[in-house]
Amino acid sequence: xxxxxxxxxxxxxxxxxxxLLYVAxxxxxxxxxxxxxxxxxxxxxxxxxxxxxxxSLFCVFLIYENVEHLFLFENPITDIIIPLTGMVILxxxxxxxxxxx
Numbered sequence: 829x830x831x832x833x834x835x836x837x838x839x840x841x842x843x844x845x846x847x848l849l850y851v852a853x854x855x856x857x858x859x860x861x862x863x864x865x866x867x868x869x870x871x872x873x874x875x876x877x878x879x880x881x882x883x884s885l886f887c888v889f890l891i892y893e894n895v896e897h898l899f900l901f902e903n904p905i906t907d908i909i910i911p912l913t914g915m916v917i918l919x920x921x922x923x924x925x926x927x928x929x
Contacts, residue, residue, distance in 0.1 A: 843897070850894035857887035875924050882920035889913045 861883040868876040889910070896906060 846897065847894060850890050850897070854887055854890040854894065857883050857890060861887060875927060878920045878924040878927070882917045882924070885913060885917050885920070889917070 861880060864876055864880045864883055867873070868880060893910070896903075
C-alpha cells in the first residue's frame with residue numbers, strides 16, 4: 829500500500845470520501861440494474877422497464893459525476909445535464925409507481 833501514499837497525500841480527504849461514495853453508488857446502481865433485469869425476466873412485469881432505465885440512468889449519472897470531479901473538466905452543458913438527469917430519473921420512478929399495466 830505504500831505505493832499509493834504519495835498520491836493519497838496529495839488529494840484532500842473530502843475528495844477521497846467523495847470519490848469512494850461515487851464509486852460505491854455506481855456499484856450499487858449496477859447491482860440494482862442487474863436485479864431489476866432479473867426480476868423482469870422472471871415476472872415479465874412491464875413496469876420494471878421504467879425501473880431498469882431509471883437505475884441505468886442513475887448509474888451513468890454517478891459515473892459521469894465521478895469522472896467530472898476526477899478529471900476536473902468543466903463543460904457548460906453539465907449544468908443542464910445533471911438536473912435534467914435527476915428529473916428524468918424521478919419521472920421514470922413516478923411512471924413505475926403510477927402507470928397501470
